[in-house]
Amino acid sequence: MDQDADVEESQEYEESAPPRAAAKAASPQASGASGETTQYLTFQLDDEVFAVDISKVREVLEYTNITKVPRTPDFMCGVINLRGSVVPVVDLRLKFGMSRSERTVNTCIIIVEIVQEDEVTEMGALADSVKEVMELEHSKIEPPPKLGTRLRSDFLKGMGKHEDQFIMLLEIDRIFSTEELSIANHTLS
Amino acid sequence: MAVEIDTSAFTEEAYELLSELEDSLLELEESPEDQELIGRVFRAMHTIKGSGAMFGFDDVAEFTHNVETVFDLARNGTIPITKDLIDLTLGARDQIRAMLDAAAGGNAADGANAARIIAGLRALTPGADGSPPAAAKSAAGKPAEKEDAGPHTFRIRFKPHGDIFANGTNPILLLDELRELGDVRLIPFLDDLPHSLAEIDPERCYVSWEIFLTTEQGENAIQDVFIFVEDECDLNVRMVDRSEALAEDGPDKRLGDILVERGDVDPEVLEEVMQPLGERLVRSGLVNKGKVEAALTEQQIIKEKRESKKQQAAAQSVKVPSDKLDHLVDLVGELVTVQARLNQTSATLNDHDLQLIAEEVERLTGELRDNTMSIRMLAIGSTFNKFKRLVRDLSKELGKQIEMTTAGAETELDKTVIDQLNDPLIHIIRNSIDHGIEPPDGRSAAGKPSVGRIHLSAEHSGANVLIKVTDDGRGLDAEKLKRKAIEKGQLAPDAELTDKEAFQLIFGAGFSTAEKITNVSGRGVGMDVVRKSIDALRGAIDVQSELGQGTTITLKLPLTLAIIEGLLVKIQSEFFVLPLAAVEECVELTREDVSATHGRHVINVRGSIVPYIRIRDRFEVEGDPPEVEQIVIAEVDEKRVGFVVDDVIGQHQTVIKGLGKTFQNSEEFSGATILGDGTVALILDLQKMVRFVEDQEHVEAGISG
Amino acid sequence: MYDLVIDDTGTGKLTLKGDLTIQHVQELKQSFQDVASQAKELHLKFTDVERADLAGLQILCTAHRSLVKGGIPVIIAGKVPAALREASDAAGFKGCVSDDDQSGLWTGG
Incomplete structure (x- = not known):
């Protein structure tokens, strides 16, 4: 499997660890965790489960006509019409270096609200299917593993566990930041 | 009264007044005899002073008062309106502005500067030898209060608004207060008072007065009486100088004039009545026909002037955030x-x-x-006016004599476009003044009038607005531009350019041929930024120039940014929109045409060669093109370029949607629009596409060359 | 406060009691409307008038004109209260200056 998505050394993780993940990493060690929880929307990409902080999720749409924007990276599916606004949609599988997804009846678009260059803006993420809203205790969240995932560690807030399944908690602002999506950064064949 | 007053209303009004003040002063410089302008200047200052005092801006009030005092002397003719006076008053205006900025949290205003201005103004006043005021030029003139003690008679028109009782005001008490100031004779007007009980709303005020007050106190004392009901009445206070009315050598005031002055007779009515009088006089041989016509013409001119002044006055408008x-x-x-x-x-x-x-x-x-x-949509006139000051100050600073004229000030543009045009226009004008117009002796040597001219004009042209900046200065030297561009590596040494193409070089980054880089505009960062701004407005810049004669820069801008007149086209199964304003025509492209040009992307249109871009290739669209394709020929950066598509669907007008920061670096698209069936169609940015291809070609040429 | 008595000749005797100020103008209006609808002639009397303001002057003026135009003559019985006279002087009302029929309320006595 080609890994043109970024996989980086553990060293990077130390420098770019988002503060929240660090805090979560600290809490398992702290005794008497307060039982604080956060709700996440979980969804599936291929055979892995990912999650996004529910407070950032605006809505979930059925797969709809996406207008491809020429000369953009593969992971940029294109744009859709969301009640009069033009919203970009990203294929997370391609962004994470997985194979391109196949459209099924379950394919949907998760609309998230992120902060892009100091502006609040909406973005769409293509998902194979959406699962459920899950409440995770902060104490049960571990820091993302340094090796072994194909995902860049700065894309992850942490890793949660729910009934034997590992859930990758996404740092969605980072994934959708303009540098990450920037067309100039990606050379096309 | 320790009440928290919201001063924003004052500051907002004050800034507007300062803007008006500046305009009036500049106009006054052109016509120093115009009493109306003098009055306007004075009233603006007077209002700032009064409101300033009321809202606790004591420093502003005091400073303005000092300026006003001197300007008052100009108003009654004691001192002439000179350039120095205007300079100083303009300086004072800037100072007041600085004071307002300081109060709003900016840097403190320069107190020394304020003192300098006052000293300068005082130097213009006549010595304290008690010289009496010159004969008043207008009925509105009045001697400065300090110089002429002694009672004055004021005519006060007091018309309370209908709802004045609602605040517990009894207008009679105000009349009593006036009596405390001096001798009062008053005439009530009861015309509006209903004659029938059924019609009258007893809680509404229907009475107004004309009051003659003779008092030793000044107008301020009168204004103070009405200070708390300012907003609930119409008040007009005018000093009626007895001596002028009784001047021995002055003509007796005609009844008609007095009636008109008092607003009791409409000037139009008087004119109607006058005309037959004129005819009668002529017929009876008493008055020469020419004289009557001359008098009527004067009336007509005054009437027209009045009309235009009325239009200038604030039209009914509402402020909307x-x-x-x-x-x-x-x-x-x-x-x-x-x-x-x-x-x-x-x-x-x-x-x-x-x-x-x-x-x-x-x-x-x-x-x-x-x-x-x-x-x-706003008229561009206010933007043009702002530049008058710029031109004046800048030409003074550079020792040049420049006159600015305008045309088409009433042309309207979208507000956003006007806002964003400000900086580019300033830069273009600065360039004209700095590099374009020669110093006076240079101009005389060249056989030109020593006063240079910059002309700003605006006009509608189809769906666009054309804004032109023309100067009669040196003009652009195409050869010099080419040399400079070659030096900077922006141009190949053997490149052949028409003059028009050479002029486009000034938009290259860091490009400036100014020998001396003045701090005004020689930094060379200007014109490329100007072009970017105009691009962002989806506009275009055209440069025309003749060496030795002058230069004209034309900005072509769309009337509105929000809606696009587009041409809908189709490639494979995707729809795209091209800005219709740029499109000139569509021609067919057949396989034969392609082979005839041996694969080079050009086509022959009625004898001229037009290069084209194959959008299919550029966008890497899968599938085969149809047998017959369409080329949409558009004007981009003053060149004709074709864009090849499968099909031209037709015109499509709709709202432009931004693509957001994600696509801000796109070399192809300037936005998106939503089609009737809800799908998204991307809007092509023709300029970017052409420039991208050109850059690529340069790079390729560089490699092979 | 007002008191209206109509005798059998159709003469209305209206007594206006109290200040002639904005607080009372609606009532004053009503009193005159009553006169207009019931009487052929008005004898007007004032009592206990300590203050009069412009609103009071207005309603009196209009009422007077209205009645006179309606063919109901108005006669003031008794003295015009000082407060009323002072107010009308202060306001410059001298027999309702712009009234063409010259029938001012207080030019007479």
Whole structure:
């Protein structure tokens, strides 16, 4: 499997660890965790489960006509019409270096609200299917593993566990930041 | 009264007044005899002073008072309106502005500067030898209060508004207060008082007065009496100088004039009555026909002047916060989009009733859209006026003599466009003044009048507005430009350019041929930024110049940014929109045409060669092109370029949607629009596409060369 | 406060008691409307008038004109209260200056 998505050394993780993940990493060690929880929307990409902080999720749409924007990276599916606004949609599988997804009846678009260059803006993420809203205790969240995932560690807030399944908690602002999506950064064949 | 007063109303008004003040002063410089202008200047200062005092801006009030005192001498003719006076008063205006900025949290105003200005103004006043004021030039003139003690008579017109009782005001008490100032004779006007009990609203005020007050006190004392009811009445206070009315050698005031002055007779009515009088006089041989005509002409001129002044005065308007307006425009935009879908759906459903309704909705939506767009339109005149000051100051600083004229000030543009035009225009004008117009002796040597001319004009042209800046200066030297560009590596040494193409070089980054880089505009970062700004407005810049004669820079801008007149095209199964304003024509492209040019991307259109871009290739669209393709030929950066598409669908007008920061670096698209069926069509940025291809070609040429 | 008595000749005797100020103008209006609808002639009397303001002057003026135009003559019985006279002087009302029929309320006595 080609890994043109970024996989980086553990060293990077130390420098770019988002503060929240660090805090979560600290809490398992702290005794008497307060039982604080956060709700996440979980969804599936291929055979892995990912999650996004529910407070950032605006809505979930059925797969709809996406207008491809020429000369953009593969992971940029294109744009859709969301009640009069033009919203970009990203294929997370391609962004994470997985194979391109196949459209099924379950394919949907998760609309998230992120902060892009100091502006609040909406973005769409293509998902194979959406699962459920899950409440995770902060104490049960571990820091993302340094090796072994194909995902860049700065894309992850942490890793949660729910009934034997590992859930990758996404740092969605980072994934959708303009540098990450920037067309100039990606050379096309 | 320790009440928290909201001073924002004052500061907002004050800034506006300062702007008016500046305009008036500049106009006054051109026509120093114009009493109306003098009055305007004075009133602006007077209002700032009064309001300033009321809202606790004591420093502003005091400073303005000092300026006003000196200007008052000009008003009654004691001192002439000279350039120095205007200079100083303009300086004072800037100082007041600085004081307001300081109060709003900016840097402290320069106190030494304030003192300098006052000293300068005082130096213009006559010595303290008690020289009496010169004969008043207008009825409005009055001696400065300090110099002429002794009672004055004021005519006060006091018309309370109907609802004045609601605040517990008894106007009679105000009249009593006036009596405390001196001798009062008053005439009540009861014309508005209903004659029948059934009609009268007893709690409404219907009475107004004309009051003659003779007092030793000044006008301020009178204004103070009415200070708390300022907003609930119409008040007019005028000093009626007895001596002038009784001047021995002055003509007796004609009854007609007095009636008109008092507003009791409409000037038009008087004129109507006068005309037959004129005829009668002529017929009876008493008055020469020419004299009557001359008098009537004078009347006519005054009438016309009055009309234009009325129009200048604030028209009925409402202040609306910009973001409310923007939101309205957004909503209208969405409505337009949905309405297009309604149309399409109703056409498909083939329901007659629904179609009728859809048509009606379309009509209303169109009107609503036009209306909303027009609300955002502002006349460019106020922008032009701002530049008068710039030209004046800058030419003074550089020792040049420059006159600025304008045309088309009433031309309207979208508010956003006007806002964003400000900086580019300033830069273009600065360039003209700095590099274009020669110093006076240089001009005389060249046989030109020593006063250079910069002309700003604006006019509508189709769906665009053309704004031109013309100067009669040196003009651009194409050879010099080429040399400089070659030096900077922006041009190949053997490149052959027409003059027109050479002029476009000035938009290269870091380009400036100014020998001396003045701090005004020689930094060379200007014109490329100007072009970027104009691009962002989806406009174009055209440069015309003749060496030795002058230069004209033309900005072509769309009337509105929010809605695009587009040409809808199709490539494979995707739809795209090209800005219709740039499109000139569409021609067919057949396989034969392609082979005839041996694969080079050019086509022969009525004898001239037009290069084209194959959008299919550029966008890497899969599939085969049709046998016959279409080329949309558009004007981009003053060149004709073709864009090859499969099909041209037709015109499409709709709201532009931004693509957001994600696509801000796109070399292809400037935005998106939503089609009738709800899908998204991307809007091509023709300039970027052409420039991208050109850059690529340069790179390729570089490699092979 | 007002008191209206109509005798059998149709003469209305109206007594206006109290200040002639904005607080009372609606009532004053009503009193004159009553006169207009019931009487052929008005004898007007004032008592206990300590203050009069412009609103009071207005309603009196209009009432007077209205009645006179309606063919109901108005006669002031008794003295015009000082407060009323002072107010009308202060306001410059001298027999309702712009009234063409010259029938001012207080030019007489």
